[in-house]
Amino acid sequence: MLEEKIKELNTEILDYHTHVSNMFKKAIEGLLTRNQELLKKVIEEDEVYANEKENLIDELCLDFIALYAPKAKILRTVTMILKMNNDLERVGDHATNIAQSSMVLIQYPEVKELYTLISIMASKTLEMLKESIEAYMKEDAALATSVLTKDDEIDRLNQEIVKKSTSLCSTQLITPEMLIEFTAIASNIERVADHATNLSEDVIYVVTGKTYKHGHYKDS
Amino acid sequence: MESIILTVENLNVFYGEHQVLFNINLKVHEKKITAIMGPSGCGKSTLLRSINRMHELYKDVKVEGRIYLKNEDIFQMPPEEVRSKIGMVFQKPNPFPHMSIYDNVIAGYILRGIKLKKEERDEIVEKNLRSVGLWEEVKDKLFKKGTFLSGGQQQRLCIARALAMNPDIILLDEPTSSLDPQATAKIEELLVDLKERVTILIVTHNIGQASRISDYVAFLYNGVLVEFGPSTKIFTTPENKVTEEFLSGKFG
Amino acid sequence: MKTRKYMDKIFKAGIITFSILTIAPLFIILITLLKWGINALNLDLITRIQRPVGERGGALNSIVGTLIITTIATIIASPISILAGVYVAEFPDKLISKITAVSSRLIAGIPSIVIGIVVYLWCVKPMGGYSALAGSIALAIMMIPNIVTATAESIMMIPKDYREASRSLGANFTRTTLKVIIPFALPGILTGLLSSFSRIAGETAPLLFTSFGNPFLNLNILKPMSALPLLIYNYATSPYREWHQIAWGASLILILIVFLVSIISRLGVKKWKA
Numbered sequence: 001m002l003e004e005k006i007k008e009l010n011t012e013i014l015d016y017h018t019h020v021s022n023m024f025k026k027a028i029e030g031l032l033t034r035n036q037e038l039l040k041k042v043i044e045e046d047e048v049y050a051n052e053k054e055n056l057i058d059e060l061c062l063d064f065i066a067l068y069a070p071k072a073k074i075l076r077t078v079t080m081i082l083k084m085n086n087d088l089e090r091v092g093d094h095a096t097n098i099a100q101s102s103m104v105l106i107q108y109p110e111v112k113e114l115y116t117l118i119s120i121m122a123s124k125t126l127e128m129l130k131e132s133i134e135a136y137m138k139e140d141a142a143l144a145t146s147v148l149t150k151d152d153e154i155d156r157l158n159q160e161i162v163k164k165s166t167s168l169c170s171t172q173l174i175t176p177e178m179l180i181e182f183t184a185i186a187s188n189i190e191r192v193a194d195h196a197t198n199l200s201e202d203v204i205y206v207v208t209g210k211t212y213k214h215g216h217y218k219d220s
Numbered sequence: 221m222e223s224i225i226l227t228v229e230n231l232n233v234f235y236g237e238h239q240v241l242f243n244i245n246l247k248v249h250e251k252k253i254t255a256i257m258g259p260s261g262c263g264k265s266t267l268l269r270s271i272n273r274m275h276e277l278y279k280d281v282k283v284e285g286r287i288y289l290k291n292e293d294i295f296q297m298p299p300e301e302v303r304s305k306i307g308m309v310f311q312k313p314n315p316f317p318h319m320s321i322y323d324n325v326i327a328g329y330i331l332r333g334i335k336l337k338k339e340e341r342d343e344i345v346e347k348n349l350r351s352v353g354l355w356e357e358v359k360d361k362l363f364k365k366g367t368f369l370s371g372g373q374q375q376r377l378c379i380a381r382a383l384a385m386n387p388d389i390i391l392l393d394e395p396t397s398s399l400d401p402q403a404t405a406k407i408e409e410l411l412v413d414l415k416e417r418v419t420i421l422i423v424t425h426n427i428g429q430a431s432r433i434s435d436y437v438a439f440l441y442n443g444v445l446v447e448f449g450p451s452t453k454i455f456t457t458p459e460n461k462v463t464e465e466f467l468s469g470k471f472g
Numbered sequence: 473m474k475t476r477k478y479m480d481k482i483f484k485a486g487i488i489t490f491s492i493l494t495i496a497p498l499f500i501i502l503i504t505l506l507k508w509g510i511n512a513l514n515l516d517l518i519t520r521i522q523r524p525v526g527e528r529g530g531a532l533n534s535i536v537g538t539l540i541i542t543t544i545a546t547i548i549a550s551p552i553s554i555l556a557g558v559y560v561a562e563f564p565d566k567l568i569s570k571i572t573a574v575s576s577r578l579i580a581g582i583p584s585i586v587i588g589i590v591v592y593l594w595c596v597k598p599m600g601g602y603s604a605l606a607g608s609i610a611l612a613i614m615m616i617p618n619i620v621t622a623t624a625e626s627i628m629m630i631p632k633d634y635r636e637a638s639r640s641l642g643a644n645f646t647r648t649t650l651k652v653i654i655p656f657a658l659p660g661i662l663t664g665l666l667s668s669f670s671r672i673a674g675e676t677a678p679l680l681f682t683s684f685g686n687p688f689l690n691l692n693i694l695k696p697m698s699a700l701p702l703l704i705y706n707y708a709t710s711p712y713r714e715w716h717q718i719a720w721g722a723s724l725i726l727i728l729i730v731f732l733v734s735i736i737s738r739l740g741v742k743k744w745k746a
């Protein structure tokens with residue numbers, strides 16, 4: 001009986017994950033292809049849906065716990081779905097922020113170097129997001145752990161974008177306004193990667209019962 | 221769209237001078253599981269037994285109020301007709317010991333003097349034993365008396381017996397309280413499956429059971445219906461303080 | 473200290489002794505019967521009817537008579553007693569039920585000879601003569617208390633669960649009683665029938681005024697019929713030794729009939745329960 005109910009919850013969280021991942025993809029794509037319509041859609045429609053979805057999943061999890069008093073793995077799963085729900089909502093928020101910054105940047109001409117860096121950083125982050133949910137669905141703790149190792153690369157790319165855009169600004173190849181938006185986008189992408197890391201840590205907890213928080217296993 | 225299959229209106233029940241149920245008003249949704257829960261002695265069984273007019277077997281019990289099954293007043297029908305439409309399963313499994321398993325399933329027909337052809341009988345027996353998950357276990361022993369069955373199997377046989385009459389509603393009075401956890405789990409799963417076929421009204425003192433299987437919950441306390449609503453609401457955000465206290469285990 | 477130990481031993485010895493004393497009569501009777509009756513057991517006894525002294529006679533007409541009279545008595549007594557027992561058990565609060573229960577007990581206390589005389593007045597006289605039927609009626613009256621009590625007690629022992637289960641399926645009172653309650657109570661009821669039968673098989677006094685006796689083999693219940701107790705009474709008080717022999721033989725047969733019925737019934741009940 002419980003297995004059926006958990007499947008329903010999993011379907012919802014997978015759905016949510018797909019939605020916010022797409023928001024992120026569209027926000028970046030909107031910048032790189034300078035597509036204002038796409039960016040508007042993210043800000044006006046997708047964000048609303050993301051908030052509603054978060055409330056729905058919260059309620060479903062609460063009901064599940066109240067009705068079925070789950071134990072052991074199912075209990076860990078439900079509580080982690082609640083936490084993942086939270087992380088995914090934040091991903092949606094960051095995607096919206098990226099879309100808003102992009103709306104400003106596409107008023108200006110393309111800056112090839114920075115666009116390339118952003119593209120690389122975003123695609124690696126998207127991969128982390130994808131693998132973290134894959135690890136959850138397959139209950140693959142090894143895959144989840146591998147996601148955690150990719151975080152460093154994202155941090156490096158973030159710093160590179162900041163350095164590059166600062167230097168471009170000081171040589172007046174970009175305006176200060178553009179500098180702010182570029183750093184904001186890089187920072188938001190970095191936060192998305194961070195949430196992907198959180199998701200992976202949650203997966204490890206569900207599958208192994210061990211808490212892997214803040215870079216190391218908690219001794220239980 | 222859900223429909224209401226049973227309506228209880230202003231039900232008051234007295235054991236002699238002593239009033240046990242106070243002005244109960246309840247609507248039961250069709251093909252859903254409604255649980256009646258509450259501490260011991262709160263009147264749950266009394267409420268249940270009012271619905272199939274079991275109180276009329278005993279003098280000294282006075283029932284006032286109205287009960288409608290699909291808009292028909294059950295007190296205007298012959299009691300036997302009411303009971304053929306509203307079946308009951310009791311706390312202690314009670315298959316008839318002098319009848320075989322086969323006969324127990326169709327006992328309702330035998331006892332009401334309804335003649336059936338052999339093919340009809342066979343079909344009813346197989347269909348209902350399958351519905352309760354007993355068919356494979358007893359199909360080679362249909363003509364033996366049911367006394368060798370375990371408690372859980374006997375109770376499932378009683379459920380089959382009630383189901384065989386194709387009732388609109390089945391009333392269950394703490395059906396698993398005398399069974400071990402495995403048998404209990406099997407019956408809980410069975411009830412969830414059965415609600416596609418028949419409306420279920422179950423009395424239980426076990427909050428966990430009520431929360432696991434019910435769609436709607438009625439909380440009874442000291443003969444009063446304190447709160448009624450969908451299970452998801454009652455178990456997460458009950459409106460009444462007494463309900464809250466009961467669910468928190470403040471009193472049993 | 474020592475006296476207490478002795479008192480204990482004396483008490484235990486006393487209990488055992490008195491137990492033996494109560495069993496003793498049974499053994500004495502059985503042994504006497506066997507001793508005197510075994511010689512009388514021959515083919516003549518069960519194949520020949522009564523004959524005047526000197527001719528070879530037997531107890532056939534009495535054996536047949538006892539079987540017929542007791543069977544008919546059972547047939548008369550059972551339905552009314554069983555149904556009365558059902559009523560007493562199912563509706564203990566009703567006035568008629570209470571009266572029935574009390575009456576049943578009172579009947580048990582009426583001396584059998586009194587029953588015989590009353591049946592003489594109410595059956596033999598109007599019918600114009602002695603008859604086996606009148607005898608059966610008298611014996612039936614004596615059977616009532618045992619059957620009513622056995623039925624009522626068996627039914628009251630049935631857990632209310634089964635009654636409720638039957639009613640909850642939509643069965644009415646009649647069907648529940650006939651198809652659930654009585655089958656369930658049947659072992660108890662049969663035991664009641666059996667003990668009633670044992671009681672009346674040997675009753676002499678009522679038959680003296682009703683069935684009276686008949687030296688010939690008679691199968692017509694509207695005419696006088698012989699029975700083993702009557703035979704024993706007449707032959708044992710006669711001056712003839714041959715007849716005394718037959719009386720002993722008849723006594724043994726009577727006991728055997730009661731035992732046989734007892735054993736068969738008990739086996740029947742066991743098989744039923746299985």
